Amino acid sequence: MRPDGLDHVTLRCRPQDLPAALRFYRDILGLAEGPRPDFDFPGAWLYAGGRAVVHLVGREGAAPPSGPAPGAAFEHIALRYRGLPAIRRSLRAHGLAFTEAPLPGMPIHQLFVTDPFGLRVELNFDMNDTANAG
Secondary structure, eight states: OOOOSOOOEEEEEOGGGHHHHHIIIIIITOOEEEOOOOOSSOEEEEEETTEEEEEEEEOSSOOOOSOOOTTOOOOEEEEEESOHHHHHHHHHHTTOOEEEEEOTTSSEEEEEEEOTTSOEEEEEEETTSGGGOO
């Protein structure tokens, strides 16, 4: 048995923080809000390439599940993008600080930005794609 790929990440926050999450993931990072089951709690499913890749869940008492084990931590989520120059301009226009990290020996350029909850989000760009030049 082998997985077919990563399906989605779920970010849990307080219901009153959902607008900040939507502003970041939908309005700034460009994920599209789409169909979501009729749950009895607020939230949103955000899509990229026709797949719901980020699930936002609004729950009171949004404490994380128990864990992680000592010595382990959630590091970041990563999304693929095209249009590196435009993304840089957009992040700057929204006043978001980011760092850049080209991968040594690989045609991948990364931007790291922090979401409203302090989670790192990695934006990956294939530098063989002319849309990422500049």
